[in-house]
Amino acid sequence: MRSIKWLSVLLVVLLALGVGIGAGAQDEEISGDLEIFSWWTGGGEEAGLNALIERFAELYPNVTVTNSAVAGGSGVNARAVLVTRMLGGDPPDTFQVHAGEELNALWVDAGLMQPLNELFEANGWLDTYPQGLLDLISDAEGNLYSVPVNIHRSNVLWYVPANLEEWGVAVPADWDEFVNVTCPALQDQGVTPISVAENWTQAHLWESIALAVLGVEAYNGLWTGATDWTSPEATAVWETFDAVLACSNDDRNSLAWQDASLMVAEGTAAFNIMGDWAAGYFLVDLALEPNEGFAWAASPATDGAFMMLSDTFGLPMAAPNQTATLAWLDFLGSAEAQDIFNPLKGSLPANTDADITNPELYNAYFQDAFAAWTNDAIVGSQAHGAVAPQAFTNGFATIIATFASDRDAASAAANSATLALQTGLGM
Ligand code: GAL
Numbered sequence: 001m002r003s004i005k006w007l008s009v010l011l012v013v014l015l016a017l018g019v020g021i022g023a024g025a026q027d028e029e030i031s032g033d034l035e036i037f038s039w040w041t042g043g044g045e046e047a048g049l050n051a052l053i054e055r056f057a058e059l060y061p062n063v064t065v066t067n068s069a070v071a072g073g074s075g076v077n078a079r080a081v082l083v084t085r086m087l088g089g090d091p092p093d094t095f096q097v098h099a100g101e102e103l104n105a106l107w108v109d110a111g112l113m114q115p116l117n118e119l120f121e122a123n124g125w126l127d128t129y130p131q132g133l134l135d136l137i138s139d140a141e142g143n144l145y146s147v148p149v150n151i152h153r154s155n156v157l158w159y160v161p162a163n164l165e166e167w168g169v170a171v172p173a174d175w176d177e178f179v180n181v182t183c184p185a186l187q188d189q190g191v192t193p194i195s196v197a198e199n200w201t202q203a204h205l206w207e208s209i210a211l212a213v214l215g216v217e218a219y220n221g222l223w224t225g226a227t228d229w230t231s232p233e234a235t236a237v238w239e240t241f242d243a244v245l246a247c248s249n250d251d252r253n254s255l256a257w258q259d260a261s262l263m264v265a266e267g268t269a270a271f272n273i274m275g276d277w278a279a280g281y282f283l284v285d286l287a288l289e290p291n292e293g294f295a296w297a298a299s300p301a302t303d304g305a306f307m308m309l310s311d312t313f314g315l316p317m318a319a320p321n322q323t324a325t326l327a328w329l330d331f332l333g334s335a336e337a338q339d340i341f342n343p344l345k346g347s348l349p350a351n352t353d354a355d356i357t358n359p360e361l362y363n364a365y366f367q368d369a370f371a372a373w374t375n376d377a378i379v380g381s382q383a384h385g386a387v388a389p390q391a392f393t394n395g396f397a398t399i400i401a402t403f404a405s406d407r408d409a410a411s412a413a414a415n416s417a418t419l420a421l422q423t424g425l426g427m
Contacts, residue, residue, distance in 0.1 A: 001280075003373070005336075008304070010079060014292065017182075019329075020391065021063050022320040025061060025422075026058070026059060026060070026061055026075075026148065027060050027327070028059050028061060028062050029061060029062075030062065030063055030324055030327050031062035031321055032062075032063060032064070032321045032323075032324055033064050033065075033066060033093075033320070033321055034063050034064065034065050034066070034093050034244065034321055034325060034328055035065075035066045035068050035092040035093045035094075035320075036049075036053070036067055036068065036092065036093065036094055036095075036313075037068045037070070037078070037082060037085075037092035037094065037096065038067075038069045038073055038078065038095065038096035039068075039070055039071065039073070039074070039075040039076075039077070039078035039093035039096060040079055041069040041070075042070045042098070042136055043260065043281050044070060044071075044239055044257075044261070044277050044278065044280045044283040044284070044331060044346070045069075045257045045277065045280075046069070046286075046342040047284045047345070048280065048340075048341040048344040048345035049069070049341075050067075051340050051341065052149075052331075052332070052337055052341050052346055053065050053067060055336075055337065055340055056328060056329075056388075059327075059331060059381060060324070060327055063157055063321075063327070066394060068092055069111055073197075073198070073201070073256055073257045073258075074200045074201075074204070074257075074383065074384060076199075076200055076397075077123065077206070077238055078096070080389065081246045082095055086107070086112060086316065089318065089413045090340060091112075091318050091319060091320075092319070093203065093314040093315075093316075093319045093320055093321050093322075093324065093325040093328075093393055094313045094314060094315060094319065094325050094328060094329065095244070095313065095314065095316070096196075096311055096313060097146060097310055097311075097312055097314060097385070098311065098312065098314070098384050098385030098386060099137050099146065099148055099239065099309070099310035099311075099312050099315070099385075099386060100135060100136045100309075100310075100380055100385050100386035101385060101386065101387060101388055101389045101390075102384075102389070102393075103124075103137060103145060103146055103148055103312065103314065103385070103388075104139065104145075105137075105389035105390065105391075106389065106390050106418060107145075107314070107316075108139055108145050109403070110382075111313050111316075111317070112316055112317050112318055112357050113145045113146070113315065113316060113317065114146065114314075114315045114316070114319075115144060115145060115146050115386040116145060116146070116315060116329065116382025117143055117144055117183065119143050119147070119286075119326065119329060119330060119414075120333075121271055123297060123330065123334070124185040125332060126334055127157060127349065127405050128335075129148065129217070129350055129351060129352070130350070130352065133148055133310055134143070135352055136310065136380075136386065137312060138235030140248075144272060144313035145314055146312035146348035147312055147313055147314070147329045147332050147333040148310045148311070148312045148333070149310075149311050149312065149313065149332050149333075149337070149338060149341055149342075149350060150310060150311050150338070150341065150342050150345060150347035150349065150350055151308055151309075151310050151347055151349075151350050151365070151373060152275045152276055152309050152345075152346070152347060152348075152384070153241055153276045153284060153306055153308065153309070153345045153347075153348075153372065154204065154207065154208065154275045154307040154308070154309055154381040154383065154384060155207075155208045155211060155299040155302045155305065155307040156273065156275065156276050156278070156279075156296050156297075156299060156300055157169065157171065157272075157273055157294075157296065157297045157298065157299045157300065157304070158261065158264050158269050158271065158272045158274060158278055158282075158294055158295070158296055159259055159264060159270060159272075159294070159295055159297075159339070160264060160265065160294060160295065161268065161271065161292070161295050162292075163267050164270065166175070167185070167186060167189055167191060167270065167393065168378075169181075169182050169185050169186060169270065169303070170182075173215070173298050173300065173301065174212065174300050174301040175209060175212055175240050175243070175244065175300050177300070178179040178194075178244070178271075178300055179240070179244065179246075179247065182270070183246075183247035186228050186247075186270050187247070188285070190261035190271040191267075191268070191269065191270055192247075192248065192263060192268060192270070193247040193248070193250045193270055193271065193399040194244060194247050194248050194269065194270070194271045194272065194273070195197070195244065195248065195258055195259075195260035195261075195263040195264060195269035195271070195272045196248040196249065196252045196255075196260060197252055197257050197259055197395050198252065198253055198254075198255060198257075199250070199256050199400055199401055200383060200397065201252075201260060201387055202245075202252065202383075202398050202404065203382070203383045203393075203396055203397060204242050204273065204274065204275065204369040204381075204383040205244065205273050206237070206383075206400065207307065207381060207382050207383050208273050208299035208300075208302060208367060209241050209244060209299075209399065210222065210234075210237045210241050210303055211235055211299075211379065212235055212240075212299065212301035212302050212305060213223075213233065213236055213237045213240055213301075214227065214234065214376045215255065215270070216305050216379055218233060218234075219379055220393070221382070222234070222382075222390055222420075222425075222427065223372060223382070223387040223425055224425075224426045225420075225425060225426020225427070226426070227255070227305050228417070229256050229413055229414075229416045229417035230410075230414055230417050231418055232415045233262070234400040234413055234416075235409050235410060235413040236409075237410035238300075238403065238412045239409045241403070242403075242407050242409060245404065246411045249263070249269065252404075253404075257274055257277075257278070258281055258285075260272050260274065261274060261278045261281050261282065263284060264294070265286055265288060265294060271337070271364055273299050273321045273382075275309070275346075276296075276346040276347060276365070276369060277298070277346050277347070278346065279336065279346030279365045280296075280344055280345045281347030283344075283346065283363070283365075284298075284344050289343065290363050291364055292366045293358065296365060298372070300320070303375045304376050304377060304419065305378075305379055306369075306372045306373050306376040306377070306378050306379070306380065307379050307380070307381050308373075308380060308386065308394070309380070309384035309385065309386050310379055310382040310386070311347075312349060313328070313329060313332055314329075315322055315329060323324035325369075333350075334351070335349070335351050335353040335355070338350065338351050338354040339354050339355050339361060341353070342362070342366075343361050343362055343363075343366070346365070347367055347369070348366065350371055356370050357370075382396070388423070388425060389402075389423055389424070389425075392419060392420065392422040392425060394415070394425040395419040395422070395423065396416070399415050399419065402415070
């Protein structure tokens with residue numbers, strides 16, 4: 001492949017210039033503008049990225065970074081802007097994209113990304129990144145297309161221990177207990193049992209419920225074609241989702257994910273299900289202590305399973321400043337960068353050379369998440385691009401919105417089955 005050869009030459013030049021590998025010294029040879037595109041703005045999102053950019057600026061003082069973050073949780077707005085820019089011949093130098101189908105089924109399949117094999121080989125990342133994650137950023141020929149900066153957990157239930165005690169409720173073991181015992185006990189006291197925010201957070205909640213109701217194997221089967229979306233079990237996911245939504249706040253659609261997390265921290269809601277960027281928000285923005293100001297458990301009945309997603313950055317074919325972008329990617333994948341970013345973001349480092357076992361850097365939340373990551377069954381998040389293409393995620397947003405008003409489980413199940421077929425799931 002021409003682009004791989006080209007990349008090899010560029011890497012040899014970069015290595016000769018002393019880029020990256022063992023980064024620490026300043027590199028003044030690399031210069032120009034570097035535009036970094038993401039959706040990391042505001043609470044729980046921007047602290048990690050800002051810290052990375054600050055360190056990168058020290059290492060590469062002649063590169064001028066533009067942080068082009070587009071607000072909107074889970075990238076709902078950023079992705080629309082990105083498509084326009086990529087197809088309009090105006091790509092950013094690098095952009096945030098989830099490992100898995102969000103990367104592969106769109107950008108890699110369209111031939112718009114450059115393989116990064118040489119970068120991985122030169123840094124020894126083929127040995128220091130988990131194989132399952134490498135698989136999510138590779139094509140069938142084994143070419144690697146992006147650099148993961150983290151591993152987030154999607155199936156997490158958040159709460160405040162002292163509040164649960166005051167209200168006399170426990171962390172529910174499963175959704176039946178939540179709906180039939182926990183929810184009415186809290187509603188009687190005027191407390192919102194579970195806070196839920198805008199559409200994508202509802203899809204996020206749905207996938208945690210799907211994992212609980214279907215179990216690991218049948219949940220995975222949704223994305224491989226092995227599980228029938230119209231089966232009684234898959235339809236039951238919608239029925240449970242309906243009952244859980246009935247225990248949530250009515251103003252869901254006008255809230256951002258941070259608003260729903262804040263309801264838990266402030267004690268107007270008892271529980272919230274969100275990925276562990278919520279830990280970043282609790283720790284950094286709200287300055288809460290783990291296990292005091294906030295606590296966590298696997299979302300009901302998903303103990304033993306870790307639903308993962310990974311934020312990665314790639315190199316578009318037409319990136320304007322490829323040299324500076326490679327320097328950024330080289331830095332991003334390093335243990336140093338991952339130890340700067342992840343303690344602020346709430347995620348685990350993807351590079352196993354990072355200092356995850358250091359409790360000074362990674363507190364009790366991270367230690368728990370790491371134990372789960374290394375012991376649990378790993379499944380992929382649909383809401384965050386790991387297991388389904390963007391086309392499915394977009395269509396599913398409409399199904400979720402329709403369900404929120406008509407509450408028709410059979411029709412949501414049938415529409416999901418059609419969408420799965422249309423978007424080639426399991427093909
Ligand atoms: C996810 C992303 C996380 C976090 C979250 C909320 O899709 O992977 O890093 O940003 O959205 O916006």
